[in-house]
Amino acid sequence: MTIQRTYEEINKRIKKGEAVIVTAEEIIPIVEEKGIEKATEEIDVVTTGTFGPMCSSGVIINFGHSDPPIRMQRVWLNDVEAYAGLAAVDVYLGATQLSESEGMEYGGAHVIEDLISGKEIKLKALSQGTDCYPRREIETYITKESINQAILFNPRNSYQNYNVAVNTSNKKIYTYMGILLPDIGNANYCTSGQLSPLLNDPQFKTIGIGTRTFLGGAQGYIVWEGTQFYPQVIKDENEKTIYKGGTLAVIGDLKGMSTDYIRAATFKGYGVTLVVGIGIPIPILNSEIMKNVAVKDEDIWTEIIDYSFPHLKKPSLGRVNYKQLREGNITIRGKDVPTSPLSSYAKAQEIAQKLKEEILRGKFLLQEPIQKFSKENEFKPLLEIR
Amino acid sequence: MLNKKVIFTFSPQNVERPVTYQLIKDYGLWVNILQAKFEPSLGGKLVLELKGEDEQIKEGLNFVRQIGVGIELLEQEVIWDEEKCIDCGACVSICPTGVLFLDKVTYKLKFDYEKCIVCGNCVEACPLQAIKVTF
Numbered sequence: 001m002t003i004q005r006t007y008e009e010i011n012k013r014i015k016k017g018e019a020v021i022v023t024a025e026e027i028i029p030i031v032e033e034k035g036i037e038k039a040t041e042e043i044d045v046v047t048t049g050t051f052g053p054m055c056s057s058g059v060i061i062n063f064g065h066s067d068p069p070i071r072m073q074r075v076w077l078n079d080v081e082a083y084a085g086l087a088a089v090d091v092y093l094g095a096t097q098l099s100e101s102e103g104m105e106y107g108g109a110h111v112i113e114d115l116i117s118g119k120e121i122k123l124k125a126l127s128q129g130t131d132c133y134p135r136r137e138i139e140t141y142i143t144k145e146s147i148n149q150a151i152l153f154n155p156r157n158s159y160q161n162y163n164v165a166v167n168t169s170n171k172k173i174y175t176y177m178g179i180l181l182p183d184i185g186n187a188n189y190c191t192s193g194q195l196s197p198l199l200n201d202p203q204f205k206t207i208g209i210g211t212r213t214f215l216g217g218a219q220g221y222i223v224w225e226g227t228q229f230y231p232q233v234i235k236d237e238n239e240k241t242i243y244k245g246g247t248l249a250v251i252g253d254l255k256g257m258s259t260d261y262i263r264a265a266t267f268k269g270y271g272v273t274l275v276v277g278i279g280i281p282i283p284i285l286n287s288e289i290m291k292n293v294a295v296k297d298e299d300i301w302t303e304i305i306d307y308s309f310p311h312l313k314k315p316s317l318g319r320v321n322y323k324q325l326r327e328g329n330i331t332i333r334g335k336d337v338p339t340s341p342l343s344s345y346a347k348a349q350e351i352a353q354k355l356k357e358e359i360l361r362g363k364f365l366l367q368e369p370i371q372k373f374s375k376e377n378e379f380k381p382l383l384e385i386r
Numbered sequence: 387m388l389n390k391k392v393i394f395t396f397s398p399q400n401v402e403r404p405v406t407y408q409l410i411k412d413y414g415l416w417v418n419i420l421q422a423k424f425e426p427s428l429g430g431k432l433v434l435e436l437k438g439e440d441e442q443i444k445e446g447l448n449f450v451r452q453i454g455v456g457i458e459l460l461e462q463e464v465i466w467d468e469e470k471c472i473d474c475g476a477c478v479s480i481c482p483t484g485v486l487f488l489d490k491v492t493y494k495l496k497f498d499y500e501k502c503i504v505c506g507n508c509v510e511a512c513p514l515q516a517i518k519v520t521f
Contacts, residue, residue, distance in 0.1 A: 051472065053513065178476045179511045186479035263472060265513035275472060275513075328478070328487070340479035342513075344472045345493040 002287060003040045007368040010044050010283050014362055019044040021359050023352035024195045024282075024293055031294040036287050039294070045359060045366065046293040048197040049214070049279040049351030052190050052343030053265055055176065056156035056227060057095040057274040059112050059254050062148040063123065065089055066140070071133035072125035076100070077111045077142075084125070088133055092153075095264075095274035107272030109264035112152075115144050116216075117259050150254035152216060152262075156226040158278050160198035160246035161302055164189045164320060164339075166332060169308035174269025178342055180307055184317075184332050187304065188340045192348035193297045193322030197280040200293045202243035204231070206282050208369025213250060214279030214355045216262035219364065220252025230379035236319065242301045245379070250278065261351065277347060279355035283366050297322035304332060312381060388443055388503060391420070394432040395456035401429050403453055413446035414438060433460075440503075462504040463520050466497050470516035477508035477517060 013019040020043050022030065027046050031039045061082070063072075071088040075081065079099045082091035097108040114121060120141045129136040144150055165177035165188045173180045178188045193199065201207045211222040226247025234242040261277030284290050302325075304317040317332055324330050325339050358364040394405060401424060409415045416437035424430030436443055451457055466486075473494045477486045485498040486508055508517045 052474075178513070179480055179507075181480060188476070188479065263514065266515065267513050268510045273513075275474075338479040338484075340477070340511075341475040341488070344474045345488075346473040349493065 002037070005044070005283065005285050007283060007366055011365045013044055014359055014365060017360075017362065019359065021045045021047060021281075021356045023349070023356055024048045024200050025349065025352065027293055028194065028296055031290070036290050036294065040284055040287040040290040043284050043290070046200065046282045046284060047279055047352045047355040047359070048200045048282065049195050049277070049348040049355065050158060050192045050197060050343060051261070051275060051277045051347035051351060052192070053176070053267070053273040054154060054157040054159075054276045055096050055273045057112075057152070057154040057276055058108065059093050059115070060149065060151040060153050061091050061093060063089040063091075063142060064146070064148050066135065066138055068135045069133050070125060070127050070135035070138050071130055072127055072138075074126045076124045077121050078106065078114070079122070080106065080108050080111050082108075096272055098272060104266055104268075104271055107264070107266070109272050109274040112254070112274060113259055113262065113264040115150060116254060116257050116262060118143060118145075144255050151251060152220070152254045152257065153223075153249075153251045154276065155249050156228060156247045157250050157276055158197055158226070158248045159191070160196070160202070160231065161242070161244040161300070162190045163303050163305040164325065164330075165307045166304055166317060166337070167308045168306050168317075173308055174267070175307050176267055176270050176273070177307060178267060178340060179269075184335055184337055186340060187325075187330055187332065187337045188342055189302065189322075189325050190342040191302070191322070192343050192345055193300050193326065194295055195345070195348045195352055197278060198246040198248070199243060199295060199300055201280075201282050201289070202231075202233070202246070202292060204246065204373050205289060205292075206285065206369070207248075207280060208372040210367055210370035211280065212364070212367040214261075214277070214351060214358070214364075215250055215252035215257070216254070216277055217258030217260055218252050218256035220250050221367075222248050222369075223251045224249040225373045225377070228379065229373065230377050231373075231375075236301070240301050240319070242303075242319075244302070248278075261347075275344075277351050279351040281355060281359060281364070281366055297326055304330075387437060387505060388440055389462070389506060390436050390443060391460035391462065392434050392436060392447070393458040393460060394434065394450060395458070396424070396430040396432070397454065398427060398429050400454050401426055403455070405432070405450060405453075405455060406434070408449065409436070409446045413442050413449065415442055415446050464497075464499070464502050464504055464506075464508065465518045465520055466495075467516040467518075470514050471495055472514055474513065476513055477511045480507045480511045482507065
């Protein structure tokens with residue numbers, strides 16, 4: 001008999017303490033031993049995790065009003081400018097914005113990390129002054145306790161699958177994929193593979209708008225498809241399936257997050273970014289979903305791309321799977337090339353485990369998406385019209 | 387490419403040898419004078435930073451030793467802040483000696499201090515600024 005479960009049934013079992021939950025890594029030997037059908041019968045939820053640099057991140061802040069009040073038109077937090085083209089004391093601080101005094105040493109992501117860890121942040125704001133908001137300047141200090149809201153809102157996180165970056169030129173290059181040594185001296189990749197949320201539900205059968213997630217140590221939600229959302233299913237000549245292009249827009253209360261699961265990072269010569277921990281539970285509604293979460297690193301393929309090519313469409317140097325990447329060396333054009341993950345697999349494991357424990361303790365219930373993602377997306381380039 | 391800091395001690399017998407010039411010209415080394423103190427009748431002390439290939443540095447130092455100049459290596463050390471590290475592995479593929487690696491079981495970063503040549507590649511590769519070089 002084929003098993004069918006609903007979100008309600010799973011949540012009921014979680015509340016009763018009866019739910020069986022494993023991580024996307026632990027499920028692999030279970031399915032190998034028992035088969036898809038038996039595993040589907042026994043397991044209710046599989047948890048995933050990822051902890052990688054995600055540039056399209058930021059925080060919405062409401063500072064509260066000063067007396068006399070100010071309609072903030074330009075705002076700096078620890079000398080990092082936040083976008084203030086909103087209401088009087090609302091800003092959006094982007095993770096990649098650089099400090100005006102320290103440059104790449106400090107940026108929006110560092111302000112976010114400092115806020116989470118409870119540090120005082122220097123706020124400076126300027127205004128033209130209005131009749132209703134007479135003040136023209138303010139300098140003060142804020143903490144996460146002193147402000148009304150600090151809402152992490154990341155327009156594009158949790159990339160489904162990403163390229164392996166290499167450099168075929170004869171000089172070292174500094175990229176968002178890290179330092180790439182000349183003559184294919186190294187290869188950097190950035191996905192947690194078999195633990196990655198969107199590779200465990202590649203067709204978005206359970207992940208959609210409204211899905212509750214682990215986000216930076218707190219509970220967050222998927223609010224929309226991520227920007228540049230363009231899921232593709234590519235069948236290559238050897239019948240290997242490559243899923244890529246899915247992304248998520250996520251939101252959550254920054255005040256409840258922990259620097260164990262959200263960190264600032266600087267890629268030398270490129271800039272500042274935010275490393276975000278995301279974990280998504282996948283409800284085992286049927287055997288098809290179980291088949292997806294049983295995916296192994298050796299079955300997940302990605303493309304090796306030459307980042308020394310300065311144009312949008314960069315040449316491919318072939319395909320490789322995550323098992324090969326994780327072993328630490330791959331072969332490109334006959335050369336043995338060392339690999340770097342950039343996305344922390346150890347942290348991804350920790351996040352999947354933590355999410356599993358929270359569900360087991362009844363602290364985290366599964367939320368059925370209120371709307372699935374559209375499948376009609378396009379990936380448009382920016383045209384230059386003169 | 388190696389980067390070493392050294393102290394050369396000169397005696398009155400070899401104090402007039404143009405050691406810096408010869409290291410640059412004959413051994414192709416990049417030389418930066420950090421400190422110099424000379425008293426022709428007594429000898430002197432020269433603190434240098436040398437950059438070059440492993441072999442070049444070895445041969446250059448052999449030459450200095452042969453002319454009777456004392457050599458003391460200022461040991462540099464790579465400091466890895468384990469607390470700050472997130473085990474992303476960005477440092478792994480640019481480490482020429484493979485002393486920084488991800489454990490095959492835990493996927494946590496391991497650092498084999500003993501075999502590190504202090505090239506400094508990991509310092510610029512670490513996105514968390516968790517690796518530093520000190521003296």
